[in-house]
Amino acid sequence: xxxxxxxxxxxxxxxxxxxxxxxxxxxxxxxxxxxxxxxxxxxxxxxxxxxxxxxxxxxxxxxxxxxxxxxxxxxxxxxxxxxxxxxxxxxxxxxxxxxxxxx
Amino acid sequence: xxxxxxxxxxxxxxxxxxxxxxxxxxxxxxxxxxxxxxxxxxxxxxxxxxxxxxxxxxxxxxxxxxxxxxxxxxxxxxxxxxxxxxxxxxxxxxxxxxxxxxxxxxxxxxxxxxxxxxxxxxxxxxxxxxxxxxxxxxxxxxxxxxxxxxxxxxxxxxxxxxxxxxxxxxxxxxxxxxxxxxxxxxxxxxxxxxxxxxxxxxxxxxxxxxxxxxxxxxxxxxxxxxxxxxxxxxxxxxxxxxxxxxxxxxxxxxxxxxxxxxxxxxxxxxxxxxxxxxxxxxxxxxxxxxxxxxxxxxxxxxxxxxxxxxxxxxxxxxxxxxxxxxxxxxxxxxxxxxxxxxxxxxxxxxxxxxxxxxxxxxxxxxxxxxxxxxxxxxxxxxxxxxxxxxxxxxxxxxxxxxxxxxxxxxxxxxxxxxxxxxxxxxxxxxxxxxxxxxxxxxxxxxxxxxxxxxxxxxxxxxxxxxxxxxxxxxxxxxxxxxxxxxxxxxxxxxxxxxxxxxxxxxxxxxxxxxxxxxxxxxxxxxxxxxxxxxxxxxxxxxxxxxxxxxxxxxxxxxxxxxxxxxxxxxxxxxxxxxxxxxxxxxxxxxxxxxxxxxxxxxxxxxxxxxxxxxxxxxxxx
Amino acid sequence: xxxxxxxxxxxxxxxxxxxxxxxxxxxxxxxxxxxxxxxxxxxxxxxxxxxxxxxxxxxxxxxxxxxxxxxxxxxxxxxxxxxxxxxxxxxxxxxxxxxxxxxxxxxxxxxxxxxxxxxxxxxxxxxxxxxxxxxxxxxxxxxxxxxxxxxxxxxxxxxxxxxx
Numbered sequence: 001x002x003x004x005x006x007x008x009x010x011x012x013x014x015x016x017x018x019x020x021x022x023x024x025x026x027x028x029x030x031x032x033x034x035x036x037x038x039x040x041x042x043x044x045x046x047x048x049x050x051x052x053x054x055x056x057x058x059x060x061x062x063x064x065x066x067x068x069x070x071x072x073x074x075x076x077x078x079x080x081x082x083x084x085x086x087x088x089x090x091x092x093x094x095x096x097x098x099x100x101x102x103x
Numbered sequence: 104x105x106x107x108x109x110x111x112x113x114x115x116x117x118x119x120x121x122x123x124x125x126x127x128x129x130x131x132x133x134x135x136x137x138x139x140x141x142x143x144x145x146x147x148x149x150x151x152x153x154x155x156x157x158x159x160x161x162x163x164x165x166x167x168x169x170x171x172x173x174x175x176x177x178x179x180x181x182x183x184x185x186x187x188x189x190x191x192x193x194x195x196x197x198x199x200x201x202x203x204x205x206x207x208x209x210x211x212x213x214x215x216x217x218x219x220x221x222x223x224x225x226x227x228x229x230x231x232x233x234x235x236x237x238x239x240x241x242x243x244x245x246x247x248x249x250x251x252x253x254x255x256x257x258x259x260x261x262x263x264x265x266x267x268x269x270x271x272x273x274x275x276x277x278x279x280x281x282x283x284x285x286x287x288x289x290x291x292x293x294x295x296x297x298x299x300x301x302x303x304x305x306x307x308x309x310x311x312x313x314x315x316x317x318x319x320x321x322x323x324x325x326x327x328x329x330x331x332x333x334x335x336x337x338x339x340x341x342x343x344x345x346x347x348x349x350x351x352x353x354x355x356x357x358x359x360x361x362x363x364x365x366x367x368x369x370x371x372x373x374x375x376x377x378x379x380x381x382x383x384x385x386x387x388x389x390x391x392x393x394x395x396x397x398x399x400x401x402x403x404x405x406x407x408x409x410x411x412x413x414x415x416x417x418x419x420x421x422x423x424x425x426x427x428x429x430x431x432x433x434x435x436x437x438x439x440x441x442x443x444x445x446x447x448x449x450x451x452x453x454x455x456x457x458x459x460x461x462x463x464x465x466x467x468x469x470x471x472x473x474x475x476x477x478x479x480x481x482x483x484x485x486x487x488x489x490x491x492x493x494x495x496x497x498x499x500x501x502x503x504x505x506x507x508x509x510x511x512x513x514x515x516x517x518x519x520x521x522x523x524x525x526x527x528x529x530x531x532x533x534x535x536x537x538x539x540x541x542x543x544x545x546x547x548x549x550x551x552x553x554x555x556x557x558x559x560x561x562x563x564x565x566x567x568x569x570x571x572x573x574x575x576x577x578x579x580x581x582x583x584x585x586x587x588x589x590x591x592x593x594x595x596x597x598x599x600x601x602x603x604x605x606x607x608x609x610x611x612x613x614x615x616x617x618x619x620x621x622x623x624x625x626x627x628x629x630x631x632x633x634x635x636x637x638x639x640x641x642x643x644x645x646x647x648x649x650x651x652x653x654x655x656x657x658x659x660x661x662x663x664x665x666x667x668x669x670x671x672x673x674x675x676x677x678x679x680x681x682x683x684x685x686x687x688x689x690x691x692x693x694x695x696x697x698x699x700x701x702x703x704x705x706x707x708x709x710x711x712x713x714x715x716x717x718x719x720x721x722x723x724x
Numbered sequence: 725x726x727x728x729x730x731x732x733x734x735x736x737x738x739x740x741x742x743x744x745x746x747x748x749x750x751x752x753x754x755x756x757x758x759x760x761x762x763x764x765x766x767x768x769x770x771x772x773x774x775x776x777x778x779x780x781x782x783x784x785x786x787x788x789x790x791x792x793x794x795x796x797x798x799x800x801x802x803x804x805x806x807x808x809x810x811x812x813x814x815x816x817x818x819x820x821x822x823x824x825x826x827x828x829x830x831x832x833x834x835x836x837x838x839x840x841x842x843x844x845x846x847x848x849x850x851x852x853x854x855x856x857x858x859x860x861x862x863x864x865x866x867x868x869x870x871x872x873x874x875x876x877x878x879x880x881x882x883x884x885x886x887x888x
Contacts (some may be wrong), residue, residue, distance in 0.1 A: 004729075016738065017739065017762075020740070020746075023823035026819040028703075032794060032797055033747075034703065036747075039759060039763075043786070057845075063854055065775075067866075071872060074876035077793055078880060080797035081884065084800050102888065713829070717826075717829035717830065717833060721832065722832060
């Protein structure tokens with residue numbers, strides 16, 4: 001085993017987390033479950049960013065991660081607020097029932 | 104204005120054009136009938152004077168070329184217009200101008216019963232025709248030739264269908280147009296192929312190429328054959344001769360002008376003009392010779408069974424055109440051209456004479472005539488002059504040109520065609536004198552006046568001066584040319600065998616004798632003769648079924664082709680469009696299901712897009 | 725054997741396991757709890773990458789804030805007391821195929837790259853460096869971020885208004 005993990009290890013980890021998050025997004029029926037999957041994907045992106053920042057020696061990646069986290073928090077807040085609103089109107093949080101966009 | 108042949112020729116060309124434009128535009132003038140006729144006749148006279156002047160000033164070797172650039176190109180011009188005046192074109196110009204003038208004068212008398220607007224229309228077309236034909240004669244290159252060639256065809260259509268209310272006339276006009284058009288397609292293809300090889304349309308430039316040996320001979324046969332097709336159509340060679348007899352539906356002066364002296368000779372003239380090109384392809388020349396001889400014989404046979412005087416003359420024209428073409432095919436274009444000139448004179452004479460007879464009797468049928476020798480002595484004399492010239496009796500112009508042709512064909516080595524021509528000469532004398540004996544001699548036949556061509560009954564007297572003076576002029580010319588040749592017998596390009604002249608004369612006299620025995624002295628029974636040649640006679644009366652063949656071809660090929668095209672359009676083209684529209688609808692329906700409204704499905708789409716992006720980025724280059 | 729690979733290996737196992745649990749658990753509330761564990765594991769990964777400030781932020785905002793909000797949402801939309809909060813999943817095989825395909829795609833890309841070199845030395849005070857970057861090089865995005873928060877706040881207030 002090397003003394004420190006190479007970059008690829010972190011990238012592979014992030015890719016695995018991303019795939020799992022994608023799986024969650026497309027299979028979960030509850031809207032909040034979908035949001036949790038999105039969280040996982042964003043999380044994996046952050047790992048990627050920090051790893052690249054570390055191996056390039058540039059703090060830009062870290063700053064970008066800070067921004068990403070902030071924006072994610074805002075997005076989650078509003079997303080869940082939307083879910084609550086829909087629940088108030090439609091009495092359901094199941095994503096399958098929210099198909100008004102059907103063509 | 105200089106008085107060189109080129110300028111005078113151009114003047115001769117432009118006068119009828121001016122007449123046509125004037126009559127076409129100023130329709131009060133046209134509708135007044137006789138005034139239009141006078142305008143046209145005057146311009147025609149001016150054109151004749153100019154043509155005579157051009158001819159008089161023309162030296163045998165000289166050439167004047169006036170050319171204007173029409174379509175420019177980087178190196179030189181693509182197409183030019185102008186006049187090319189040399190020995191051939193000026194004498195031909197004189198023939199065209201002369202016959203045109205005489206016919207127009209004659210028409211003042213022949214069509215005197217026509218309504219005035221119709222008469223004006225007639226003279227407008229006559230002027231246009233004169234202009235077009237002179238354009239063909241004076242063309243310096245193939246392009247101008249072709250343009251005026253087509254214009255001549257148009258005028259033929261207009262003039263044949265002059266009495267367009269008669270269905271036969273309308274049909275005949277369309278038939279003439281169609282058949283000559285078939286030949287014209289060949290001509291056009293030939294011109295384009297030649298341009299592709301030579302890079303120019305101009306006669307002189309191509310001639311220089313040929314003389315310098317720069318024109319490749321390989322595959323040139325196709326080009327010359329295509330050019331010949333145009334001549335075949337216009338000059339009524341077998342099998343494109345079928346339009347000429349039907350074209351007799353037009354007024355007789357029109358037949359005299361167009362179908363005797365000028366338009367049908369355009370094909371022969373084209374060959375004369377470009378014989379140096381055809382000399383490079385001897386096979387095509389041989390073919391031309393054979394077809395010409397066959398046409399001559401076929402038409403002579405057909406003429407023997409006709410009872411319509413104009414039809415006899417029409418077939419006679421076809422036959423004589425065959426003679427000219429055979430001479431061309433033998434390689435001696437001068438002999439054919441000479442016969443063109445003499446034939447133009449005496450055939451026009453014969454047609455105009457027939458016209459006088461028709462005008463008087465009111466019918467075309469020779470069996471309705473008879474004994475006209477006493478009723479119309481002047482017409483009888485000029486008609487016999489024309490017939491003697493056609494039959495080839497010495498002292499008349501036709502004899503010399505015919506003998507030249509026979510000598511040329513013999514020297515050119517075309518043996519079978521030679522004997523075909525000799526037999527045709529025998530038949531020519533026979534059928535022409537058959538007409539003379541039936542129509543002019545003998546007694547008046549029963550069933551006299553039919554109401555034909557809008558003329559009322561018969562006034563059996565000689566033609567009025569306006570009709571008879573042209574006749575006398577032409578008759579004098581026929582004899583005059585004959586006497587001219589006796590005095591100035593030029594050096595022919597070949598040596599004719601000694602037995603040729605006696606043979607030619609003997610054959611002609613033999614035909615006359617047979618006709619006299621059969622139709623005048625009644626020693627030989629016409630019915631016995633008919634029975635002896637019964638199968639040929641039957642075939643000739645059915646015109647050898649050529650018309651039926653063409654009709655069948657038209658029905659079969661053209662209509663079949665159009666039916667096929669209709670099927671393709673309905674099932675293939677429409678079907679293709681319908682299939683596309685059905686596909687669009689089906690796939691639209693299917694693609695619609697992607698829009699399920701569920702965001703997770705859209706995430707699927709995103710994921711698939713991402714995959715495709717990854718694959719595309721990594722694709723091994 | 726040094727500490728780093730062991731730490732990385734352990735954290736990876738924890739991360740992947742809890743992520744799988746997030747997406748596969750039927751109980752939604754349990755999913756949220758597993759997510760909390762995932763986010764904490766991510767903070768550990770950040771630590772192995774010498775990004776302490778970010779690990780702290782991750783714990784504060786993600787594991788603290790986001791999870792809390794998610795719990796609130798579940799409470800409002802589901803009945804916690806009484807029936808079990810369950811959820812079933814749809815089209816598992818399709819999802820698995822797609823996710824696996826994406827994974828393979830990305831991995832093929834990543835693993836083809838040449839091995840990276842050793843980590844470069846970093847400044848001692850990374851926090852200070854981040855702060856300086858934010859306020860000099862990235863001051864514009866920083867301000868825009870403030871604007872974004874304002875918008876989010878306004879939106880949340882609007883959403884949260886009582887029904888009139």
